[in-house]
Amino acid sequence: MKKSVLILFLIANSITSFGQEISFKKLNLSDSVAIAQQMKQIAEFCDTETLSELDVFKFQLIRGNYKEALITIKNRIQETPANQRQYLDVYRHYVEAKFSQNFEEAFKKSYRKYVKNSDDIQVINLDKALIIRDPTDYYVSNFKNTYNNIKSEKISQETAIDLVKKYFLSTVFSSTRAIYFAAIKQDHKRRYAINDSIVIPMKDGAEVSIVVVNRKGKSTTKKSAILVSSIYAGTNEVSAMLSASKGYIGVIANTRGKRWSKSDVKPLEYEHSDVYEVIDWISKQAWSNQKVAMFGGSYNGFTQWASMKHKVHPALKTIVPMVAIAPGIDYPMENNVLHNYSYSWNFYVTNNKFLDFEASNDFNRWNSLKNTWYKTGVAFTKLDSLDGQVNKLWNSYIQHPSYDEYWKKMIPYKDEFAKIDIPILTITGYYDDSQRGAMYYFNEHHKYVKNPNHYLLVGPYDHWTAQTKPEESLRNYKLDKVALLNIEEGILYQWFDYILKGKEKPSILKDKVNFQVMGTNTWMHKPSLNAMTNDTLQFHLSSEKGNDFYALKPKLNSSEISMSVDFKDRKTMNNTDYYPWPLERDQINVKDGLIFKSETLKEDVIINGSFLGNLEFSINKKDVDYSVILYQLTPENKYFHLSYYIGRASYAKDREQRNLLIPSQKNQVSFNNSKLISKKLEKGSRIVVVVNVNKNNNAQINYGTGKDVNKENIKDAEIPLNITFTGNSSISLPIWNSKTE
Structure with a gap:
């Protein structure tokens, strides 16, 4: 008897259901035939009554009930918008191919036909979902790890269902990836003329690799170019294809040293000169009409600002920086705290x-x-x-560690913003990790240019969705319908058509500052950031305590509230919940930091903007890294994470110059650049503030000696940090009160 046949025989006799448990015998994962049979039999013992339609489909497929599975997946596809079906369509073709004796050939034939019959945008979205964000390796390792971590000879229904679902993802994607990769990439060549082997010299002798994309069959007249300047070589081609599909020339310039450039890779350091030279090169090409626009997110947002450090190229007509990082401001450190x-x-x-x-x-x-x-x-x-x-x-x-010349040379600095006179659309999100970078550019531009042609679009988005399109929920919070904008495929090209072709401005941009008010299903539009606010809610820290919470009081008081942090203790961490994930939760850790709670709000208000802090405290150290988290405690007793600030006290006055604290004296530390937010706070809500000292494994630990924090170590932790806040400490919420309009 062959080994696989023997294993199958053993499986059939060992998988039995005992009430809610299923007998489990671990097999060698390299024996795919035996694993498939084991998963089939486990799936048959699972109770799927309470599962979603999509999960039921997964079990139907693993059980081998292909006819039922095909009906189920077709029903699900009919209920799903075309731009959200990338995975579902793979499932449908997978099931259909299972009816054939030659699975691979059947899947290849049907999937190629499907891709060929799809429009440009649909194929681009297939690439984004299946190639750029290829989930296959994760699915395979996730199944293997889950399988190997099972130690018992009996597994619960919950464990069995989880295992089968992970096996489904692992087997479907691993068996089809090479086929759909080839089909999508081959179809790109059919639609687009792609020149990805261009290398151009910089004035200093370095090289930059360029990709140029044009849509086949489109007009051969000279066109505007949409440029993405990126360090992420090999991942931006679909962005250039999207531009080409919209009637432009798509161009990608990779950071020197990337792709075919023979130079050394130097992130951040040369974009301030290289991108300008790339724009100059584009403007001189035979296909160029001497109009260039730029867009991109994160690093690709930074490169747009970098290109204008010394001067704005005459051919550069507009930029759309999304979630743009600002080196030395929010990356790799935030308010001078270096994250790992x-x-x-x-x-x-x-x-x-x-x-x-x-x-x-x-x-x-x-x-x-x-x-x-x-x-x-x-x-x-x-x-x-x-x-x-x-x-x-x-x-x-x-x-x-300071914002010094190393960082300043990368992007415009102070008066260098004054010469930037082109239209700009900045896009970011309330939960974008680079929001502070995006807002730094926005604020500095407005500081040095009077009434610049600079628009802001901001909503309940994170670092990814502010560049693309939000899903219905963000970190367990269901977004208002009006927030579900198609940013990349819609607003972005409406803006380009407006600037480069004289068409209508995107309708969402009704004023210079456009922001979605969470919980109201509306947008607000104001001429400036200051105009977002017409009132302030101010609270002072108080030592008055009830249960686990200190009180937030409306007036100054003589309170003193103390906390101590032992940096030698490495069994515990502080400030582990400052990052907003999930957005809404039933409980917060009341043992981590100082927790303050207000009285209930007497009326609905809208928090609009960045909350402010003025902290007064005495401390036995010369410095401290601290955080302030802002929650809404809803009338339903849910904690909604509104915003947070994390920073180094010694740089609160000036990010360029460290000013150490004076131990054993009262110190004043203020901040005004917390994460911007807009949300309705319902009557009956409370404000909850968590003040904490940062001590965890995600960032530097500031031991407070006054030495270079990067060089401090646990030997500097002999004396615990003791800090006492006074009732002069305040937290101010900028709000929009409709009654004062």
């Missing part, structure tokens, strides 16, 4: 000429590194020593 998430990013973008996904996705490596660093208490400068691999960029970052 950028540590792995450096390898991701510099290990090769394209992107090192293997390094980036090695979550065990990065989690182990930050945990080891935290537990051992070594200095931040030792992070790459613990990792065992030199991180050149990281070592450059830690030499510049």
